[in-house]
Amino acid sequence: MQVAGTDERFVLEMLKYFVQNTPVVLQRMKNYCREKNWNDLAAELHKFAPGLSFLGITSVEEKIRRVEDCVSEGVMHENLPRLMEEIDQMGTEVVNVLKEDFSL
Secondary structure (H helix, E strand, O other): OOEOOEOHHHHHHHHHHHHHHHHHHHHHHHHHHHOOOHHHHHHHHHHHHHHHHHHOOHHHHHHHHHHHHHHHHOOOOOHHHHHHHHHHHHHHHHHHHHHHHHOO
16 A cells, blocks of 8 residues: 555554544544533544544545534534434444455
């Protein structure tokens, strides 16, 4: 695996980190949403987004931006639980694919 001239070991370490930490991050986000802890939810989403960017997963990034906008504007509309569920499902799917494709 060669990614645009990037060190293969570095890329694999980043993938391992993402695979190991994403389930924990997703659980924290679900907890924060359930508890209506919007500040911590926004902070967790903000930390989660760069890993998605690294992997080129823009569909989840858009959902994260929409949730961050809701939280920062203090507007909690009915779409928030659905968006959080989609983020959780997509994050879990990405982890599963990475585990399988890279034997992580």
